[in-house]
Amino acid sequence: MALIGVFDSGVGGLSILDEALRQLPDHDYLYFADSANAPYGEKTSEWIAARSLHICQFLVESGCQAIVVACNTATAEAIRDIRAALQHIPIIGVEPGIKPAAMQSQNGVVGVLATEATLKSDKFNSLLSTLPGDCRFVKQAGAGLVPLIESGQLHNPKTAALLAKHLEPIQAAGADTLVLGCTHYPFLAPLIRTIMGDTVQLVDTSQAVVRQLARQLAEHQLTKSRQSKRSLRLLSTANGAQLHRMAMQLLRADASQRLIDTHTIDLDLITR
Numbered sequence: 001m002a003l004i005g006v007f008d009s010g011v012g013g014l015s016i017l018d019e020a021l022r023q024l025p026d027h028d029y030l031y032f033a034d035s036a037n038a039p040y041g042e043k044t045s046e047w048i049a050a051r052s053l054h055i056c057q058f059l060v061e062s063g064c065q066a067i068v069v070a071c072n073t074a075t076a077e078a079i080r081d082i083r084a085a086l087q088h089i090p091i092i093g094v095e096p097g098i099k100p101a102a103m104q105s106q107n108g109v110v111g112v113l114a115t116e117a118t119l120k121s122d123k124f125n126s127l128l129s130t131l132p133g134d135c136r137f138v139k140q141a142g143a144g145l146v147p148l149i150e151s152g153q154l155h156n157p158k159t160a161a162l163l164a165k166h167l168e169p170i171q172a173a174g175a176d177t178l179v180l181g182c183t184h185y186p187f188l189a190p191l192i193r194t195i196m197g198d199t200v201q202l203v204d205t206s207q208a209v210v211r212q213l214a215r216q217l218a219e220h221q222l223t224k225s226r227q228s229k230r231s232l233r234l235l236s237t238a239n240g241a242q243l244h245r246m247a248m249q250l251l252r253a254d255a256s257q258r259l260i261d262t263h264t265i266d267l268d269l270i271t272r
Contacts (some may be wrong), residue, residue, distance in 0.1 A: 002222035003028045004213070005064035007055050010038035010150045011246045012184030013070030016094065019206040020068070021232075021253035024214055026223075028231045030064055031247070034267075035238035039146035040073040041115025041182070048117065052078035053085060058267060065222055066090040068213055072114060072182050076121035090216035096181035097205040098128060102135040104201050105177040109136050111170030114181025116141040138173045142166050142182065149184045152246060154191070163188060164195050177201040187250060232258040240264035 004024075006017045010033050017031050032055060034040075040048050052074040059067055066089055069075050069082065075093035083091045096118065101110045118124055119139050128137065145166070148159045170178065178200055180186050186204045193200075217223050232255055236243040244262040247255075 001027050002065040002217060003030060003063050005030045005032065005056070005059035005062070005067040006070050007032045007052070007059060007067065007074070008034070008071040008183060009040040009074065010035045010146065010184070011243065011250065012146070012149070012182060012187075013068070014247055014250045015183050015186040015204070016068055016070035016206050016209055018251050018253050019210045020213065021251065021255065023207075023210045024217070025230070025253075027217075028233075030059065030062060030233045030235065031243075032059060033234075033236045033238075033243050035150060035236050035243065037237065038150055039115065040071060041117045041141075041146065043117070045077050045117070045121075048074060048077040049081055053081050055267065056082050056086060056091070060086060060089065064089070066213065066217060066220070067092070068209065069093045070183050070209075072096060073117045073121075076118050076123040079123075090213070090220055092209060092213050092216060094183060094205060094209050095127065096124065096179045097203040097208070098137065098179055099131060100205075101177045101179045101201075101203040102131050104203065105135060105175075107174065107176050108134055109138065109173055109175045109177075111138045111140065111167070111173070111175035111178040112181050113140050113142050113166060113170070113178060113185060115146070116143065118181055136173070138170050138175055140166050140170055142185065145188070146182070146184050149187055152242075152249065154187055159188075160191055160195075163191055167192070167195055171196060175200070177203060179203045230258045232260045234260065234262040235265050236263075237265060237267055
């Protein structure tokens with residue numbers, strides 16, 4: 001059994017944590033939300049890389065034996081530096097599922113809803129360049145969606161209107177497949193279905209990310225179980241109580257049998 005760190009700019013990574021709790025329930029988890037600085041998609045590449053590495057170093061110092069960088073933007077801008085600095089533990093990143101989307105699409109038109117930073121990143125565009133040219137990708141930045149999700153406004157008319165505006169060019173292009181290129185966006189799936197209908201295929205890579213985590217844990221021999229109540233620690237740089245409320249609202253996996261500990265922390269003060 002391992003202590004697994006899951007890190008995101010805010011609550012989006014709860015979609016990855018939720019899948020991990022279902023697939024890998026025999027582990028302890030530390031979820032870190034850098035909500036004081038969300039959204040990362042509006043930050044510079046240099047800031048994202050430095051901040052992401054700083055947080056992952058803190059997670060290691062807190063006892064984490066594996067880390068999931070559950071943020072598409074942080075993965076795109078920082079995963080290489082994080083893996084170079086923390087070579088002794090598994091580091092799993094996330095990225096938009098454009099490859100499976102291209103394979104699933106029936107008409108060859110795929111929408112990609114992601115942050116501006118992800119869409120502009122070298123990592124994303126390098127991956128895009130490897131895919132067949134007969135598939136058209138309609139890229140759309142979801143500006144403004146993350147703050148609304150962070151504040152719990154998943155069913156707010158303002159959220160629905162902004163989401164519909166961002167989906168307009170994707171719908172106009174006739175996309176039959178939509179890549180949810182930010183870990184926050186799976187929580188908008190019901191709204192997306194309302195706007196785009198049930199025929200569009202939604203591609204969310206959380207299951208694949210956790211399967212990769214499971215493989216890495218096995219390779220590092222971190223799968224041995226012990227008989228005790230599992231823990232879930234929630235840390236936020238802005239508002240621990242809000243993170244706790246959002247976790248209880250968004251997690252579909254049963255967390256009732258876990259020891260849940262929630263705190264607001266000043267990362268710079270702790271690691272100074």
